[in-house]
Amino acid sequence: MARYPGTHTTGRGGFMPRTKRGNAPSIRDVAAVANVSVPTMSRYLKDPERVSEKKREAIAAAIEKLNYRPNPIARALALDMSESITVMSADTRLYGRTQTIFGIERKAQEIGYPITICVLDPRGGERMLSNVRSCLDRSPAGVILIDFDRLTDSVVSRIPASTPMVIIGGPRHERRAQIHLCEYDSAYAMTRRLLELGHETVHYVSVPADVDARADGWRMALSDAKVPAPAPIATTWDAEDAIEIGRRLGEDPSVTAIFAGNDEVAMGLMRGLTLAGRRVPDDVSVAGFDDHTLSKVWNPPLTTVRQRFSEAGEHAVALLKEQIDDVVNDCSRGEAWTVFDRIAGDLVERESTAPRRS
Amino acid sequence: MARYPGTHTTGRGGFMPRTKRGNAPSIRDVAAVANVSVPTMSRYLKDPERVSEKKREAIAAAIEKLNYRPNPIARALALDMSESITVMSADTRLYGRTQTIFGIERKAQEIGYPITICVLDPRGGERMLSNVRSCLDRSPAGVILIDFDRLTDSVVSRIPASTPMVIIGGPRHERRAQIHLCEYDSAYAMTRRLLELGHETVHYVSVPADVDARADGWRMALSDAKVPAPAPIATTWDAEDAIEIGRRLGEDPSVTAIFAGNDEVAMGLMRGLTLAGRRVPDDVSVAGFDDHTLSKVWNPPLTTVRQRFSEAGEHAVALLKEQIDDVVNDCSRGEAWTVFDRIAGDLVERESTAPRRS
DNA sequence: CTGAAAGCGCTTACAG
DNA sequence: CTGAAAGCGCTTACAG
Known part of the structure; x- marks a missing residue:
């Protein structure tokens, strides 16, 4: 029933698709229709300018015709980097975190990165680290660490300096991008x-x-x-x-x-x-x-x-994206990522405070 | 600098790893150390019983020695299904959703599935659907739809019946697994x-x-x-x-x-x-x-x-896991997934209500 | 600008 | 029980 060697060239008809991609067209299918090679397709996907106008049009038409969508998983395997952001946080129900995550979601959506949540086990220690490890195994493009209760140190040290990361809150870390809430x-x-x-x-x-x-x-x-x-x-x-x-x-x-x-x-x-x-x-x-x-x-x-939590979340994504672009372009790795941006809160006086009664 | 053909056999020394996996050992490395073939490694990973005791031990030792962790991305590509759950929801800041997601996170962590959040664009329509599509492109093992404001119909119809899914809340859907909040x-x-x-x-x-x-x-x-x-x-x-x-x-x-x-x-x-x-x-x-x-x-x-939101979230993951196991084992696909479980709320009377003053 | 080749790290028939 | 082979769908040097 399942896929077996040769299945896709002989027309992968068979039964219902097992998962969402199922029999979605692959880059090879599109290449065939557009009459170009697979590498050319790949180049087109990365930067259409790298392909001659003629092929560009043929490819565009083929993509349209087959309703092609590149497979992010295959891409991630080839690149050893998936186009996604993982957010590490303890209990996501707490107000500040929920708001921060919301900001992250909003901005991440804007730049087209899905976010995955890595819940830091509140019991800490080995349990927490094993969470972190298994998230890292997924090769996210970058990670955002919400560190409102300062469980950071052991986590931060687990994240390779070469991995784009921004920390929100927490004690200051050297050579990392961080957003400070003052x-x-x-x-x-x-x-x-x-x-x-x-x-x-x-x-x-x-x-x-x-x-x-x-x-x-x-x-x-x-x-x-x-x-x-x-x-x-x-x-x-x-x-x-x-x-x-x-x-x-x-x-x-x-x-x-x-x-x-x-x-x-x-x-x-x-x-x-x-x-x-x-x-x-x-x-x-x-x-x-x-x-x-x-x-x-x-x-x-x-x-x-x-506190401007959701703003901090959005800013974190923006900072992260810069780092990600850097590593994608193979430039300035790790070096210039020391950032310490402040997002200050402000006093809002309402009715629960008043001058001391004399 | 980056990976190029042959890089891994000649020892991928080079520079810093570009991403978290970087120069992590692959299944091939472990196979070499354990003196078995790659397919045998694969079998061991899926079910150790399928491998002779002798090899089992050698493999275990090699895994330990190299600190090997399978690459979930490669696995996902081969299986056309990634070991993760995607949660679809509108604005995650709202109380019920935050709580539900918390329950999902807790249970998902228990069964070892990371969750990714797919925020449904509140403006709905094409924008929302394009979100859904791009999440589906990632071939999640299953999806949980939080439908507290009933934007469901257009989303549900986009999800292949063969994809494990459970809906929390919302109007009843035929032939789907659903949790009803009464x-x-x-x-x-x-x-x-x-x-x-x-x-x-x-x-x-x-x-x-x-x-x-x-x-x-x-x-x-x-x-x-x-x-x-x-x-x-x-x-x-x-x-x-x-x-x-x-x-x-x-x-x-x-x-x-x-x-x-x-x-x-x-x-x-x-x-x-x-x-x-x-x-x-x-x-x-x-x-x-x-x-x-x-x-x-x-x-x-x-x-x-x-309302038992987090309980609903946990139950959703449990239901989803059953479906996932079904598709993994290639059995009863789609058919028996009609579920309608109730998680009722209960009245809690505190001090904001009282008999009408006569 | 473009295609043939090799590779990413897994899995799964197939044939011992 | 086990290995050689082919495949998943991409990407990237390499050599036209």
Whole structure:
């Protein structure tokens, strides 16, 4: 039933195609119809200019007639590089990642590269690396690493320097292309703003991360203002867990300003504060981070720092494409790929923060 | 610099590898070390039992020694089927889709299939189909279609019946594997529940969808209760747009119960209601749909119907895998793939709904 | 500008 | 059980 030697020359009629390509025309079929050789076809596909006008027309007609579409898999095998981008990320449900991936998808579609998702096993270690390896085995044209929780080091070192790659977020890597979200700066600014509103200090509730630039910005702003920093409170990615934290914080009348590691946590905190009988922002100000889609809809609307995730995703693809074109053209490999582009967030003050009640 | 004929037999030393595979060992290299033929290697890879014990050991040792990993691209070319799953979906940022994709990712990883995302162009038509085509050109082992806004028909008809596929959501398709989310039933139940709470009618705010099973369930529940149905109000996927709708609804003292097409819209409505000076649930009850991660954190926590998106995603992969195994084993192609599995949602009553104030 | 040849790394009848 | 051969659909030197 399946294909066997000779099958295609004798007309691959047979049964139903086993897969989508099935009996789609091959480059050889088109070459025959256009009366040119296969290599000429190949040249035409890569750059029509390399073929004489006459053949060009014949080929175009044949392609049209047979509705030919080159087989990307065969191409990938010959080139040892498939025309696709793989995105490596941990849990894709988290807001920032979803948005970033969306931006990547949009731009990738624009340049005609499909994207494949390589989920980094949250348990890390060997399991995560085996994921990475198996994605690399597919020879993607390039990889985009979303590194919002800094599991990067072990992954980055697995990716050959010759492989186009861009990292979004994470600690700085030498000789790699990277997009920096300036979280430290934003956190610093938000904290300072809260201080300006008259709050004596601001409490920080942190989201899981090995290295937390947001916490660092907060701490530094406090330190610069000569305000002692309360111990940061750690929570999970699950907003529900922040409710209890909010409630406890609400029981302490001295806390009047809380800065959360992300908007979802901020929302959980606000719920907890409400349960503790405290009003936002009258009794306590709450600020988040990210500008989640629902932040402006929250009750009250949440003050936060807007992160340009999807823009970062789009930019990552653009950067990656440059590198890919470089390797395709065999030029400047690896050398000039050191990039560190900033995509800064900005403060958006809504109604969840207010001057300290005197 | 690049590969040229003979390169691999003469030792492909040369420069840096151009891509990740670069100078990875091929099946031929391993065969040489193990002192067996390439076909024997191939047989071993597919099913070690088909090879004599002696060779089996030699091969295992050689694989280990060279750290050999088969090239999935070459395999895909030979088999005209790549070991990967492509997921087709419109805007992946929307809650249900993100969750579903997460489930797919988790299960796909378990069975060792990478997933590639094919974003369906929201503008539909030819643009969308060209996306589909180019994904199909990659010969995925199977496809999962997330059809939460019913753009399905034109896509489904493009996918050969011989291609393993499972559809999640959407209107029923003959002779296809499909997972049904029972939204009609859930919407019916929610509406009836609201009526039981004493509300004279329930208003419906609908999310964009060509065919809206949720609206149908709502309408039928009203009709069965002999309650006239108010005109449904259409909104967008953007929760912010629901604020204004909530405000307007809030100005009408006769509305005491609102059912939203999804949780995010419900949240927007609640915000609008608040702005209109109405309290939830004291003045008006609001129910959503989906059980968004933030629903239980909302102020007040949102009554909704919990949808098992990630479970649906996982089940889809399981169903797909069965089909894939069928085609790999050349059996029962296409015939027995008619499946219609239900994954029902369930009502979760939280604090945003209450008996009508007498 | 163009074609014949060889190669990419696998798989699958076929004939021992 | 196993190897030699041919094939999957492309690409790229090489030599006109």
